Amino acid sequence: MFETVTMALDWLGVVAFAITGALVASRKEMDLVGFALLGTVTGIGGGTLRDVLLGSPVFWVREPAYLVTCILVSGLVFFTAHIPQSRYRALLWLDAIGLALFAVAGAEKAALAGGNGIVAVAMGVITATFGGIIRDLLGGEVPVILSREIYVSAALAGAAAFTLVMTFDAPRELGIGTGFAIGLLVRAAALHRGWSLPRYRPRPGLPYNR
Amino acid sequence: MFETVTMALDWLGVVAFAITGALVASRKEMDLVGFALLGTVTGIGGGTLRDVLLGSPVFWVREPAYLVTCILVSGLVFFTAHIPQSRYRALLWLDAIGLALFAVAGAEKAALAGGNGIVAVAMGVITATFGGIIRDLLGGEVPVILSREIYVSAALAGAAAFTLVMTFDAPRELGIGTGFAIGLLVRAAALHRGWSLPRYRPRPGLPYNR
Amino acid sequence: MFETVTMALDWLGVVAFAITGALVASRKEMDLVGFALLGTVTGIGGGTLRDVLLGSPVFWVREPAYLVTCILVSGLVFFTAHIPQSRYRALLWLDAIGLALFAVAGAEKAALAGGNGIVAVAMGVITATFGGIIRDLLGGEVPVILSREIYVSAALAGAAAFTLVMTFDAPRELGIGTGFAIGLLVRAAALHRGWSLPRYRPRPGLPYNR
Numbered sequence: 001m002f003e004t005v006t007m008a009l010d011w012l013g014v015v016a017f018a019i020t021g022a023l024v025a026s027r028k029e030m031d032l033v034g035f036a037l038l039g040t041v042t043g044i045g046g047g048t049l050r051d052v053l054l055g056s057p058v059f060w061v062r063e064p065a066y067l068v069t070c071i072l073v074s075g076l077v078f079f080t081a082h083i084p085q086s087r088y089r090a091l092l093w094l095d096a097i098g099l100a101l102f103a104v105a106g107a108e109k110a111a112l113a114g115g116n117g118i119v120a121v122a123m124g125v126i127t128a129t130f131g132g133i134i135r136d137l138l139g140g141e142v143p144v145i146l147s148r149e150i151y152v153s154a155a156l157a158g159a160a161a162f163t164l165v166m167t168f169d170a171p172r173e174l175g176i177g178t179g180f181a182i183g184l185l186v187r188a189a190a191l192h193r194g195w196s197l198p199r200y201r202p203r204p205g206l207p208y209n210r
Numbered sequence: 211m212f213e214t215v216t217m218a219l220d221w222l223g224v225v226a227f228a229i230t231g232a233l234v235a236s237r238k239e240m241d242l243v244g245f246a247l248l249g250t251v252t253g254i255g256g257g258t259l260r261d262v263l264l265g266s267p268v269f270w271v272r273e274p275a276y277l278v279t280c281i282l283v284s285g286l287v288f289f290t291a292h293i294p295q296s297r298y299r300a301l302l303w304l305d306a307i308g309l310a311l312f313a314v315a316g317a318e319k320a321a322l323a324g325g326n327g328i329v330a331v332a333m334g335v336i337t338a339t340f341g342g343i344i345r346d347l348l349g350g351e352v353p354v355i356l357s358r359e360i361y362v363s364a365a366l367a368g369a370a371a372f373t374l375v376m377t378f379d380a381p382r383e384l385g386i387g388t389g390f391a392i393g394l395l396v397r398a399a400a401l402h403r404g405w406s407l408p409r410y411r412p413r414p415g416l417p418y419n420r
Numbered sequence: 421m422f423e424t425v426t427m428a429l430d431w432l433g434v435v436a437f438a439i440t441g442a443l444v445a446s447r448k449e450m451d452l453v454g455f456a457l458l459g460t461v462t463g464i465g466g467g468t469l470r471d472v473l474l475g476s477p478v479f480w481v482r483e484p485a486y487l488v489t490c491i492l493v494s495g496l497v498f499f500t501a502h503i504p505q506s507r508y509r510a511l512l513w514l515d516a517i518g519l520a521l522f523a524v525a526g527a528e529k530a531a532l533a534g535g536n537g538i539v540a541v542a543m544g545v546i547t548a549t550f551g552g553i554i555r556d557l558l559g560g561e562v563p564v565i566l567s568r569e570i571y572v573s574a575a576l577a578g579a580a581a582f583t584l585v586m587t588f589d590a591p592r593e594l595g596i597g598t599g600f601a602i603g604l605l606v607r608a609a610a611l612h613r614g615w616s617l618p619r620y621r622p623r624p625g626l627p628y629n630r
Contacts, residue, residue: 025410026410028356029409029410029411030356030409030410031360031363031406031407031408031409031410032407032408033360033362033363033366033407034355034356034362035410037335037339037355037362040332048263052262052263052472053468053472053478053481054478054481055477055478055481057265058263058264058265060329060332061263061264061265061325061329064325064326064328064329064332067328067329067332068328078410115481115484116484118484118487118488119480119481119484119487122460122480122484122487125457129457133558137347137557138343138353138355139356140352140353140356142560143558143560145454145457145558146448146450146454146559146560150451150453152453152454152457153451153453156453196451197451197452197453198451198452199449199450199451200445200446200449200450200451200455200498201449235620236620238566239619239620239621240566240619240620241570241573241616241617241618241619241620242617242618243570243572243573243576243617244565244566244572245620247545247549247565247572250542258473262472262473267475268473268474268475270539270542271473271474271475271535271539274535274536274538274539274542277538277539277542278538288620347557348553348563348565349566350562350563350566
């Protein structure tokens, strides 16, 4: 049962991110294979990095159905991406859902692999953000982590909330639900209301040589 | 014997990609060490990623002669890159040969490591394309996967052809030869005749907000 | 004792690189979490890649204090980066110290893991340079390896000097000291005096098609 929930998170996150990768491919007017590559790399990138860092077998090597799903989803976007009128908006919201899902799934997998709380939170953030980072690097986009609104912080909030709840020996479903909800809410608020954290600002009156 | 053929593929692919890395270094007017770095990373990058994802020992850590070869090849390009009159053209053709070689070698190594057909094809594509992707990222070039002509598709065709032939218990040489020939032919046609797949195109008449 | 020296190198290198990551974040006017992400990725990136390539457990998964340190250091920079008048200069010098430390630490860890001399030198160079490479890619900066002055060569000199000294069964402290000093001196000379190696130059009079 627990396994099932974790796997469902992984699958949903993979699908959501695969769509965002394919949407970037549509913005670059790539061909079908380009869609499949960018969709797949985005869908499985964060989880792949997590598994490599944990020294676990990479999930999609054991379970190639993840690859097939990413390719099918990307193909679907290729033929239907003209339907949504605002593809960029859709990309951001799907990215938000994937971010919240992977923040929890990454933290959970790290905890199951024996990592302590800090490592679990770090793996949640890595799983949630590196699919999008790789997507933006390969697609020649401005990395989403440089965006003005809260992004990495939402993944951090979700992974930290999950890890915190689990330290109280709470039922796993509670931890997963709380982590997902907090991650998604924070990112949604950032998208909807333009929430942002205070940014570093050069102090006026001080000279800089660059 | 089979081992020998696989290793020969690997070596030729490494040399071809190392030259392309060094040619990018020549376009950026880097120094000798820059040539060695970019040549080596390009030559071994795809195979390194393949080995890490498969959980196999990284090939050049076991066999440092690969490193030495990349460095020597890059040095040779440093002193002779003024000879070919059209370095960019040479880069594209060597890249095509490396692409076809690695598509087969990557798929074969994954199959030997117990991966099923889908994983084998994916590893072929990864091995064939990520050396060039890393080269372009580090060298500040536009990623070759964004190019208009067929690129990733050629690696896919080669890896899929090899995997298909091998499912019929054909002799390995036949699979390797077929995969390599198909991969190279597809990419050569793309380079020579400008072959491309249909690209995603925004539908006219529909408004997009970006 | 030997363990202690190696660990001290690692710690100092991690701190130095984490600061450079945070300084790039300050140049991009990121928020506190952005500082922590970029500082951490830069601090642990090179060593992480080294461990993955060697097939060793990733150092910070076993010892999460590295993560905590990177986050704290990045936070410190967030609140004090306005103090140094020339943040870019500070970035370059800290980067030089981290480069020399990691060149030796990477080569030593590879040697301890059973790699031969060539692999040890390669791992020294990788550990020393990839933290900065990842930092520049994620931060949208021009990769430091494309800079005009000697950079990768300094890591190479340090790692090679360490490996050379160690082949004579010299005390480890001597090897570490020599490697660090040579790496730092070469990079410092490059920064201070603009040392550079001869660069590849297109020969005049020869036509190029690009």
